Amino acid sequence: xxxxxxxxxxxxxxxxxxxxxxxxxxxxxxxxxxxxxxxxxxxxxxxxxxxxxxxxxxxxxxxxxxxxxxxxxxxxxxxxxxxxxxxxxxxxxxxxxxxxxxxxxxxxxxxxx
Amino acid sequence: xxxxxxxxxxxxxxxxxxxxxxxxxxxxxxxxxxxxxxxxxxxxxxxxxxxxxxxxxxxxxxxxxxxxxxxxxxxxxxxxxxxxxxxxxxxxxxxxxxxxxxxxxxxxxxx
Numbered sequence: 001x002x003x004x005x006x007x008x009x010x011x012x013x014x015x016x017x018x019x020x021x022x023x024x025x026x027x028x029x030x031x032x033x034x035x036x037x038x039x040x041x042x043x044x045x046x047x048x049x050x051x052x053x054x055x056x057x058x059x060x061x062x063x064x065x066x067x068x069x070x071x072x073x074x075x076x077x078x079x080x081x082x083x084x085x086x087x088x089x090x091x092x093x094x095x096x097x098x099x100x101x102x103x104x105x106x107x108x109x110x111x112x113x
Numbered sequence: 114x115x116x117x118x119x120x121x122x123x124x125x126x127x128x129x130x131x132x133x134x135x136x137x138x139x140x141x142x143x144x145x146x147x148x149x150x151x152x153x154x155x156x157x158x159x160x161x162x163x164x165x166x167x168x169x170x171x172x173x174x175x176x177x178x179x180x181x182x183x184x185x186x187x188x189x190x191x192x193x194x195x196x197x198x199x200x201x202x203x204x205x206x207x208x209x210x211x212x213x214x215x216x217x218x219x220x221x222x223x224x
Binding site for chain 2: 040048094107
């Protein structure tokens with residue numbers, strides 16, 4: 001199993017550009033999450049999904065969009081990138097149930113200039 | 114609104130010493146997690162705590178949960194350099210799958 005994979009690993013965007021961060025998991029997990037981590041800080045939940053076709057906002061959803069058309073994939077779309085979106089983005093997935101342990105991807109480091 | 118606070122934010126300690134990291138949260142929660150993050154890396158799950166009085170141990174790390182006080186502790190016994198990392202606690206809002214993370218404790222163990 002590859003676990004949770006994310007692409008790209010690094011990306012530099014110009015202000016106003018758009019991009020999609022890809023996230024995929026091969027563990028048949030129902031739940032998937034997108035977080036951002038600013039330097040020296042904890043993780044902030046952007047969006048999460050409890051299954052294909054179902055998404056909900058987290059703490060910091062503004063400037064982002066998500067979709068979940070399959071169980072495996074959970075892409076994060078940035079429209080009109082701003083310097084405030086410079087961060088490391090982590091995708092995670094979990095099976096649900098009593099423990100609902102999250103498994104994290106390696107992260108995407110995004111810089112907006 | 115669920116808030117999670119960790120202290121201390123930074124911790125520098127000598128090898129062989131013991132210390133405790135604290136995680137306070139503001140509202141009822143049904144799960145508490147501890148993670149480790151090495152510089153430039155992703156997060157690694159350490160413990161999941163569900164019930165009041167729960168205690169879990171792995172090597173030199175022991176985590177406990179007091180749901181009445183809304184407090185979890187991560188105790189480090191006889192620290193070694195390899196434990197140097199940032200440790201996060203995270204709490205899920207009761208009845209949901211939304212997770213709120215603490216700001217992290219950056220631990221440095223000096224040889």
